[in-house]
Amino acid sequence: MYAILDIETTGGKFNEEGITEIAIYKFDGHAVIDQFISLVNPEREIQPFVVNLTGINSKMLRTAPKFYEVAKRIVEITEDCIIVAHNSEFDYRILRTEFSRLGFEFKRKTLCTVALAQEIMPEQESYSLGKLTSALGIPVGDRHRASGDAIATVKLFKMLLAKDLNKHIIQDAVKAEPKYEMATNLKSIIADLPSRTGVFYFHNTYGKIIYIDKGKNIRNRVNQHxxxxxxxxxxxxxxxxxxxxxVTGNELIAFLKEHAEIKLNKPSFNRTRRKPIFTHALYQFTDENGYINLKIENADGRKKAITTFSNYQSGKQFLIKAIEKDKLCPKLVGLDPSKTTCFKYHIHECNGACANIESPTDYNLRIEELILRSNYKDKNLLIIDKGRTLDERSVILIENGVFKGLGYYDLNFQITNKTVLDSIITPMENNKEVEHIIQNYLRKNKQVKIIELNK
Structure with missing residues (x-):
């Protein structure tokens, strides 16, 4: 559990500042579950530059509660939480100073989103909250006010959690959480899980991830285990x-994250599970008459495949649909063993490529169209799908036919802006299994939006 906060102060000498405003959002790693926002009477003068920066002046604070009046609420909302702030060293110092004046020792574990962003996104030019959120497309309201900056930090932290493929943040939090001792009742764990699509992680008592899996319904899938x-x-x-x-919002992101994170984290209970995710592939060759033929064979990494399939039956169904959609000859795609003309030619559903009646040029044009839409070779694409919330979408970036990574963006955002796109994308490894995951998903989910980018 996290307490994400921002504090505005009077300014002044080190350790003599007073709090003028505080905002705390209790965040469970997925959503805000509690919040506390308040002006605070600092009982001292506010520096003029602070008034200009925040807009908070002494007149606004005359009737605001003093710190001792809000201290109990701050203790309660941060209990058993890791404090997260942008430059947490400053905010945590201010809080401890105020509590020290009351004779109370305030101790919490802390996380700094500046340090996390520098580690996870080293390519950023600036790590100030304003410039970082702008570069990442995170909308910020009421800049330099506690609530505005704290909610921006929530959104930034949520993005950092998604980008942290090594899961260092989550594992450290599990290790620090006092309630995480060996579970005596696994039902109590299941009760807190959502019935949504995503990736889940089993941790041992040291916080270490021992198993990673995905599911359309996380709760049901964990219950099965x-x-x-x-x-x-x-x-x-x-x-x-x-x-x-x-929560990933859709199955494709769940597939890709599971695949990448198993490779990176090497959980002990995933190692025995490693088997090929595809066994067959679609290949092409040109016969002696100049016609492009298609054939499903066992996947061979030495040969260039058009696309891949989880099993032979999946590939066969793909070709059956292609025969109908593209008016292809069953014999020339390997599904009709006839030595002469195919069965469909005799019922006038084949244009006669198998009888050398339709020209190779006309027939091959349709084959090439099928090949072109069956993979993303040499293409620059954005694959857009459902996000984790109603006002969010997921995006997968393909450049020159290579998977570059994935991310999420706000619907009010211009996703084709290259600078911003590069900032929100979490870089990930491209390999044959990733290509299969993406192509297989696109075949089965025609509602996915695809945006072609200029080269």
Whole structure:
């Protein structure tokens, strides 16, 4: 659990500043579940430059509560939380100073979004809150007011969590969480999980991730693991101390994140699961008459495939649909074993490529159109799908036919802006399995929006 906050002060000498405004958002890693926002009477003068910067003046604060009047609420909302702030060293120092004046020792673990951003996004030119949120397309209202800056920090932190493929932030939080001891009742863990699409992580008592999986319904999928009686599941159940998750908004992002994060984190219970995610591929060759033929074969990394399939049956169904849609000859795509003309030619549903009646030029044109839309070779694309909230979309970036990474953006945002696009994309490895995941998903989900970019 996190307490994401921002504090405005009077300015002045070190350790003599007073709080003029405080905003705290309690964040469970997915959504804000509680908040506290208040002006505070600092009982001292505000520096003129601070008045100009924040717009907060002494007149506004005359009737505001003094710090001792809000101290209890601050203790309660930050209890068992990691304090997160942009330059947390400053905000945490100010809070501890105020509590010290009351004779109370205020101690919390802290996280700084400046340091996290520098580690996770080293390419950024500036790490000030204003410039960083602007570069990342994060809308900010009431800049230099506690609530505006704190909610911007919430959005920034949420983006950092999504970009943290090594899961250092989550694992450190699980380790620090006092309630995370060995679970005696796995049902209590399931009760806190959402029935949404995403990736989930099993942690041991040290916070370390021991298993990663995905599901259209996270709660149901975890429940399957917890109720399974196979030896691997029973062994895993005994080691699970906590389950964390990341809602992805759609299955494609869940697939890609699971694939990347298993490779990076190498969870102990995922190692035995590694088997090819595709077994067959579609290949092409030109016959002696000049016609392009298609054939499904066992996947061979030495040969250039048009696209790949999870199994032979999946590839066969793809070709059956292509025969109907593109008026292809069943014999020339390997689905009709006839030695002469195909069956569809005799019922006038084939244009006669198998009888050398339709010209190779006309037939091959339709084959080439099928090949072109079956993969994204040499293309620059944005693949747009549902996001984690109604006002958000996910985006996958393909450059010159290579998967570059993924991210999320606000609907009010100009996603084709290259500078901003590069900032919100989390770079990820491209490989044959990733290509299969993306192509397979696009075949099955025609509602996905694809934006072609200029080269």
């Amino acid at each position: 917890f109720t399974s009686t196979n030896p691997k599941s029973i062994k895993m159940q005994k080691q699970v101390a906590a389950v964390t998750y990341e």
